[in-house]
Amino acid sequence: MTGSDDDPRPSAPGSVPPRFAETRLDGQPVFQGALLDVRRDRVRLPDGATGVREYVVHPGAVLVVPVLPDGRLIVERQFRYPLQRVFLEFPAGKIDPGEAPEDTARREMIEETGYAVERLIPLTVLHPVISYSTEAIRCYVGEGLREVGAALDAGEYLEVEAMSVDDLCAALDRGEISDAKTMTALLMYVRWRARHPVGTP
């Protein structure tokens, strides 16, 4: 029944070996809130037994590593309610229905940081929580920044600052950056930057 109309999961990118495959028997929404869409499916396990899988259906998100001409990166400090803490993060946001991911990236950059981005370079794709969410985050390097003024959504409170890559890596090693998407994007950016020095095409 995989791929039926009420199956909210992404299409399988290729054949899954039968020794792994879990086949959907049926399923239903168990909570549909303002933010979260939670499903519970009954599945056929590889050994023929039945099991239950519960997960969040997510529209996908984007993240931008915004690079200033001097090489510093723009980051945000934002309170995150579930963990009751302020986190240091790269700008990121959910893809709106029908929106192209690069448009989401440009929109979120302006809304959250007040910078328009000239060039978006695909950096990596990450799945933040493969055990209980369909979420995928497309990460971009953003270059050619131009200040245009921020326009935060109602209910969004954050502060923007610029930090050098060295300072960000030091903060990472001190445990001060623990948001997985930001850790991953920062370290993938360091790998990418080693192959693409500032000032080269």
Add this chain to the structure above:
Amino acid sequence: MTGSDDDPRPSAPGSVPPRFAETRLDGQPVFQGALLDVRRDRVRLPDGATGVREYVVHPGAVLVVPVLPDGRLIVERQFRYPLQRVFLEFPAGKIDPGEAPEDTARREMIEETGYAVERLIPLTVLHPVISYSTEAIRCYVGEGLREVGAALDAGEYLEVEAMSVDDLCAALDRGEISDAKTMTALLMYVRWRARHPVGTP
């Protein structure tokens, strides 16, 4: 009302600046399944307005970067139902009620990979999805591995293999590793290993 008995979020680690703080007004479980515990809270926003926050309450998890004497790392291939794909991952698992995280790490290593771990060295702590889960993952480097035979949970299907750090980083750069906890732990391990060469104490 933060910190009341029915508030499942972690305690605040320090004072949150008032310009960021979101104060819990009330809240309730909206879905309590076999795997997921989902809450919806009403909150007071910094500007005095009220808002809604929905999130998963998670007991926390551990991850181990298991290092063989020859420097190769043990990884797993496992089907992840929400994304309908097999992922390459480091061994990881949820902390049982009352369990010390290091005990979880040792238990999951034996259950999933069949290796007992002599030494667990704290590597980093990451939060996989700060916008809608309380989950934190404590990551360890695991050394002094001894094969004792795996004992998978019912309904768990995975394959274990050993790969060099170079091969894992090449897979990462090809986009073949996209699980955020595994990406982060691998890259943090590479940083850690540069300061702790194999064979040094």
